[in-house]
Amino acid sequence: MADERFDAIVVGAGPAGTAAAYTMAKAGLKVALVERGEFPGAKNLFGGVLYRQQLEELIPEWWKEAPLERTIVEQRLWMLGEDSVVTLGHRNEKYKSPPNCWTGLRVKFDPWFASKAEQAGALPIYETVVTELLMQGDQVVKGIRTDRDDGELEANITIVADGVNSLLGKQLGVHREWRPHEVSLAVKEVIGLSKQAIQDRFNLDANEGCTIEIVGQTCGMAGLGFLYTNQDTLSLGVGVMVNDLKKHRVKPYEVLDGLKQHPMIKKLIEGGEVREYSGHLIPEGGFNSIPPLAGNGWMICGDAAQMVNAVHREGTNLAVTSGRLAGEVAIAAHKAGDFSLRTLSAYNDAIRASIIHKDLKKYRGLHGLLAYENSEKLFNQLPQAVNDAVYEMLLVDGKPKKTKQKQAFRQLKDASGGHNMDLLRLGIKGWRAMNG
Amino acid sequence: MSTNIEERLFTIRYKADKVSHLIIKDQEVCLNCPTKECNWFCPSDVYLWHDLEKMTSVAYENCIECGTCRIGCPTYNIEWVYPKGGYGVTYKYG
Numbered sequence: 450m451a452d453e454r455f456d457a458i459v460v461g462a463g464p465a466g467t468a469a470a471y472t473m474a475k476a477g478l479k480v481a482l483v484e485r486g487e488f489p490g491a492k493n494l495f496g497g498v499l500y501r502q503q504l505e506e507l508i509p510e511w512w513k514e515a516p517l518e519r520t521i522v523e524q525r526l527w528m529l530g531e532d533s534v535v536t537l538g539h540r541n542e543k544y545k546s547p548p549n550c551w552t553g554l555r556v557k558f559d560p561w562f563a564s565k566a567e568q569a570g571a572l573p574i575y576e577t578v579v580t581e582l583l584m585q586g587d588q589v590v591k592g593i594r595t596d597r598d599d600g601e602l603e604a605n606i607t608i609v610a611d612g613v614n615s616l617l618g619k620q621l622g623v624h625r626e627w628r629p630h631e632v633s634l635a636v637k638e639v640i641g642l643s644k645q646a647i648q649d650r651f652n653l654d655a656n657e658g659c660t661i662e663i664v665g666q667t668c669g670m671a672g673l674g675f676l677y678t679n680q681d682t683l684s685l686g687v688g689v690m691v692n693d694l695k696k697h698r699v700k701p702y703e704v705l706d707g708l709k710q711h712p713m714i715k716k717l718i719e720g721g722e723v724r725e726y727s728g729h730l731i732p733e734g735g736f737n738s739i740p741p742l743a744g745n746g747w748m749i750c751g752d753a754a755q756m757v758n759a760v761h762r763e764g765t766n767l768a769v770t771s772g773r774l775a776g777e778v779a780i781a782a783h784k785a786g787d788f789s790l791r792t793l794s795a796y797n798d799a800i801r802a803s804i805i806h807k808d809l810k811k812y813r814g815l816h817g818l819l820a821y822e823n824s825e826k827l828f829n830q831l832p833q834a835v836n837d838a839v840y841e842m843l844l845v846d847g848k849p850k851k852t853k854q855k856q857a858f859r860q861l862k863d864a865s866g867g868h869n870m871d872l873l874r875l876g877i878k879g880w881r882a883m884n885g
Numbered sequence: 886m887s888t889n890i891e892e893r894l895f896t897i898r899y900k901a902d903k904v905s906h907l908i909i910k911d912q913e914v915c916l917n918c919p920t921k922e923c924n925w926f927c928p929s930d931v932y933l934w935h936d937l938e939k940m941t942s943v944a945y946e947n948c949i950e951c952g953t954c955r956i957g958c959p960t961y962n963i964e965w966v967y968p969k970g971g972y973g974v975t976y977k978y979g
Contacts, residue, residue: 485967487900491975492950555979576971596970614952616966627956634953636928638893639978682978694926695957701928702890725978726893728928728951 455481455604457779458593459571460579460617462489462563465751465768466610468507471562472776474569478783481602482563482571483593485578490559493612494637494729496675496684496762498660499553503766503804507773508565512548516557518679519658520548523651527713529665529674530836534713545657552658552677552684554639574602582607582617582747589789590621590746605788606779607747610772613730615753623740623749629692630816631734631755633672636701637686640721644681650717651678662762663687665832666707668699671824674708675762676717683718685709688731693824701728731764732757736813742800743793748775758808760815767805774799814881826865826875834864890930894947902972905945907931907954908964915941915962926957949974 459470462484470482486492498521504511523540544550567573574595583592583601592603609617613632618624644655651659663674672689687704694701708714732738732755739755742748750756751768758767778796782788800806818827838857842850865872909915916939923932929947932954934940950973955965967973 485970487971487975490979492973494976494979556976557979559979578967578970580966614955626961629956632952632956634926634928634951638888691926691953691957694953695920695922695959698922698925700890700925700930702893706888723888723893723896725896725976726888727897727976727979728949728953730952730956 453479455479455572455602456783457481457606457608458483458602458604459608459610460593461610461612461751461753462486462566462573462575463493463559463610463612463751463768464562464765465753465756465772466608467559467562467566468504468769468772469608469610469750469776469779470571470772471507471566471569472773473779474566474571476776476780477570478780480566480571481604482566482573483577483579483595483602484563484573484575487576488560489563489575490555490557493555493559494635494727495555495765496635496637496677496686497553497555497765498550498677498762499558500550500763500766501548503770507769512551515561516553518552518554519653520545520656521550521552521658521660522653523657523659525659525661527661527663527665528832528835529663529711529713530833531666532712533836533840535832535835535839552660552679554679554684579611579617582609582620588745590744605746606782606793608772608775608779609747609749609753610751610768611753613732613752615749618740618749618753621744621747621749623744624738624755627732627734627738629695630690631732631738632730633688633690633733633759634694634701634728635686635688635731636705636726636728637684638705638723639679639725639727640683640685640718641681641724642683642718642721646720647678647681647683653678663708665828665836666711667828668697668704668707669825669829670694670697670699670704671828672704673762676714682724683721685714685718690733690824691730702726731759733759733816735759735816736806736809737816739809741797743778743790743796745789745793748778748793748796750775756805756809758812760812761808763808767808770803770805771800774803818878830864831861834860894929897949898975898977899946900972900975901946902968905943906966906968906973907943907945907948909941909943910962910964912940914960918960918962920959923954923958923963926953928953
């Protein structure tokens with residue numbers, strides 16, 4: 450393996466690592482970008498939606514050349530009952546220019562993004578697992594050990610962007626092992642369907658896309674489903690909290706099967722062919738799970754640092770921003786010739802001043818709301834009760850509306866605990882969780 | 886359009902190593918595990934408890950490297966590392 454010394458080594462060629470590598474290589478630093486997959490993206494998975502804004506700060510008008518699926522013009526929220534749905538959505542022509550976000554597939558997007566870092570001068574070292582960080586004493590990271598022969602590489606700075614499992618973060622002791630309530634498991638299927646069928650069924654023109662987030666019918670577990678339109682495939686998936694999954698003894702793919710059988714979804718995917726099944730953990734700990742972000746000779750970015758906004762299903766954009774900020778701090782450290790925490794702690798400050806910190810802080814209470822005793826209520830009983838209530842209100846069966854309204858309110862009350870105050874309490878709790 | 890797990894796993898591209906990257910540290914611990922929940926939460930059915938042989942079998946070739954078992958095993962009885970560079974799952978869509 451290369452015995453030369455690097456200014457910086459980046460572990461992981463996902464959005465966070467690649468953004469860091471690109472930023473540093475462009476400024477002339479000697480950078481190695483290490484990835485365990487056969488190519489960048491080979492191991493990666495998301496829902497997935499790619500946002501324009503944050504990456505534009507790195508590569509202006511990146512979206513004009515990147516491989517993307519459809520420009521999202523409509524976002525829907527579905528609250529599912531057993532064989533019913535209450536829907537809410539927003540469609541706007543303004544989402545087209547400039548585009549707000551797109552659907553995408555990681556096996557197409559990640560290699561494109563990594564190629565940008567390579568063109569900027571980062572040395573790609575793929576198909577290589579980083580087995581541990583090399584330490585000088587017990588405080589200073591001085592490089593990496595890989596699973597290749599003679600596979601040690603040294604650098605002034607190591608940027609850890611090794612994803613949600615972050616075995617390197619664990620080695621650093623920046624996070625104790627994630628606990629089951631800090632992650633969810635998402636399983637997804639990419640379902641092949643003709644362009645025309647997708648456009649007809651989702652009311653879209655060519656290149657227009659639609660996303661549907663789904664609440665309810667997750668077998669009483671805290672979680673969300675999603676159905677996104679790609680060019681000639683659909684991405685259908687569901688993520689559930691691992692602590693719930695452990696208790697419920699349901700197979701993750703059976704939750705997905707349940708969604709596929711739902712009358713609302715069944716018709717949309719009818720005739721489609723499953724092209725790929727996949728699964729991945731999602732960091733859900735939010736603000737309270739963000740670890741220390743820098744130390745002597747290292748910084749940590751993206752999923753590895755729990756930087757996901759679960760409420761708005763934003764992750765790749767936060768990863769890109771954190772990678773860019775780490776890269777910028779590395780450039781400053783390179784100029785100053787100091788790679789200790791004293792200099793690298795600027796990355797902590799930069800994250801604190803960024804959208805990542807602000808957005809995750811806003812939703813810091815959400816994690817507590819998803820605690821076990823609430824999940825059955827929030828993700829099963831309430832969506833069902835809302836469906837039942839709307840059903841009653843719209844059903845013309847001779848009962849006076851006033852009676853119906855009372856009945857609907859009682860259903861909601863029962864679903865939230867049975868007492869008059871429970872519905873209000875749950876509402877306040879929910880509001881606080883979203884506005885912490 | 887219901888799909889069973891075998892059909893699902895068939896859609897995934899793998900390059901399996903000869904040795905497992907997942908190791909049960911102590912089968913005795915599995916024997917005494919009252920929940921054996923790995924048999925449920927794994928999205929690719931890697932783990933299966935065998936009553937007769939009194940052991941958990943590990944179909945590591947099916948692993949999609951999500952890490953749920955690493956975090957989910959109640960006694961942390963699974964030694965979990967990534968497959969060697971280039972091995973394991975390689976998604977076609979992602």
